[in-house]
Amino acid sequence: MELTRSYRNLIRTELIVPMVLLVIGVYGGLMQVLFRAGVLDYDPLLKLLLDTVGAVLLAVDRLFGRETDPLVAALSSVDLRSSIMYYWGLTLHGVLNAIVFTTFFAVAFGNAVVPYFLKQPLNTRIGWLSAIVMLVGTGLAGIAMFSGQASVLYTFYPPLKAHPLFYLGAALLIVGSWIGAANWIPMYRRWRRENPGQKIPLAVMGMFATFIIWFIATLSVAVEVLFLLLPWSLGWTEAVDVPLARALFWFFGHPLVYFWLLPAYVMYYTMLPKVAGGKLFSDAAGRLVFVMFILFSIPVGAHHQFADPGIGTQWKWLHTVLTYAVALPSLITAFTIAASLEYAGRQNGGRGLFGWMFRLPYFSRERWLFSYWIAGLLIFIFGGISGIVNASYNLNMAVHNTSWIPGHFHLTVAGPVLLAFLGMSLYLVAQLSGKEVLWRGAAVAVPYLWLVGVLIFSWGMMRGGLHGMPRRTYLGAGALNPDLQGTPLYRADWAPYAEIAMVGGIIMFAAMLLYFVVFFGTLFARRVREAHLEFPVAEAYHDEPVRALNRLAPWVATAVVLIVLSYTPVLYDVLRSSFQKAPAYLPEYNVPEKQLQETIRQGQSSQPTE
Amino acid sequence: MVRSERVIFGLSGAVMALFLVGLLVLATGFGVDVPGCVTEMKPFEQDTLFQTGDRRWELHVVARMWAYQMPAVELPAGSELDIYLTSGDVVHGFHIDRTNVNLMAVPGAVTYARVRFSEPGEYPIVCHEYCGIGHQQMVGVIRIVQ
Ligand code: HEM
Ligand SMILES: [Cu+2]
């Protein structure tokens, strides 16, 4: 397949821009562990940055004899020790890492996988339209977040209100990703005409499953943003129905995690076995898994609302049962991938019950991608088990919103998902730029260093969570603030857990630094060959055709029926138990925004005029 | 599908089913349940605590930025407490340490939980949902005496 310049630059842009933002995002993670443990109470690097920018602006103004830029005053008036800075950083951390990086990657990966496996060129005009809409959305939301007008965390629960640009930006990011995926449909149609009767390549089926789930899920958050939050944050509506907004958000929130996970599954099924030196154990199992995700990943959102009012326990139970159903495809995957690895290990000369485990390319510099996948899979063992705890109805009461939860999801989205995406980003950028991956030894060390770090981090977070240590909380200024000793606020018993998490977090950050050195080093290295695009393609060991798994449309229709059945009673309950709407609040003030403005206006008019 | 696949898929399903049965037993037999849908009580502004039975009390809490509006609660060990919770502004959390009470306080709606305190001691209440700049300082306490 010929790679046009526009095509290469499209994918490179979609990978590099979010990678730069990820640098900021994971730096935020480092700050969080230090703030939570009470080691830092302001961000020294941010102070340096603000001071430097302020000084430069001032110098420039002086040089040209201009009046001082109002920005200078604004920058120096930022109170870096204010507690809001923690939530400012946490918002950036959640949005940049878990929304921006993942969404861009999924689109970029699809833009590489779909043309490659279907042998059809991508329409780059539409590809660029999608990228630009996503970039503009990210930029708008970024302005709102960086300027401190959207410190509402990545779940943006009303009635805490963000700047309208935040909601608009989020909506554009989503719409851009829709355009990107819609671009693949004509390619599939053409391929179908040219290859009648053939099975759709598993990788392409996986990417379609990913984006079908994404499309259905994001419809709900689009409704929340466009009809409830945006008009409300613009001041066009007075108040917002909070329980309804939460239900709409969580309709999206769970499938979101499968949107993260499925591109990694595509790599595990269609590429990992090849790189390991073997074959995919069963092609049909892969197809079954993707179909099961389409069926069960959406009608389960109430499992994030076990602790919420306004949803009957029987419906929460129904969503629990369906959530257990969506655990099955991951268990099947665990078996299939392990079987594929065993086959590979035996092909590589492994003998006996366990011997094959020692014949896999864990530390191979040639097959360095393997390390990113296997480390992620090892982390995912713990991520999966802890996920089942979260999904377990009444068991959730022991962990809901404690630091157990971020402990859990750094073992999923910041485990297998992150590592698969990092590995593949490096792989694609190197190929599409005609570069060799530099410092392969370091590249191979990254996932294992991360594995060590994240296991320590999550161990601290999860243990603390079981003792009630909350998530989304600046502990250093509250429960672990020595000034508060002797008050009910002070919780010395949590200190060890916050400190364990800090140690793990520092190791995670070190792993990411190493990765960024390799990634950007490779990007700026000398060109050594023609740009190309080549995926490792695993053959199937068992390849029985299962006709029912070749067409997605009937499964999508079934999924829609399931969604309607599982969500109608939830929405009915939410609406009948929601008695009044809530006005907007800003995170910094404990009175509604309206009242605040009123007070300010009166304050101004009653000021004595001199 | 080969035999090992059939076995493993069957086993996975069986394990998950077993877990579900366990949860159901916990909910019905041991009364460890999640909050349901409250429609008989409207969101309230006033907090209160009153006795409703021999060893039973009812507590109404309004979560607000950045404190719980609730009366001082000091009850004898063995008391059972019916808690009604709402929010007067944004979304808050309500987690009573060392108990299964773990609720969201959502403006516009009321939620409910029942808890029995058998051990004397201090039971801190922690707000575990981000509710603005003062979130990390939002706590409460329930005291249980002999
Ligand atoms: C150096 C690496 C990282 C460290 C030290 C770190 C640390 C943390 C900590 C301590 C929290 C909890 C804060 C709190 O609840 O108060 C958190 C939240 C979170 N992290 Fe990370 N993290 C890192 C990397 C990542 C990555 C790579 C991702 C995703 C790809 C990620 C996704 C998230 C998300 C989604 C949240 C939840 C934010 C929220 O509750 O609003 N993190 N992180
Ligand atoms: Cu979920």
Ligand SMILES: [Cu+2]
């Ligand atoms: Cu709070």
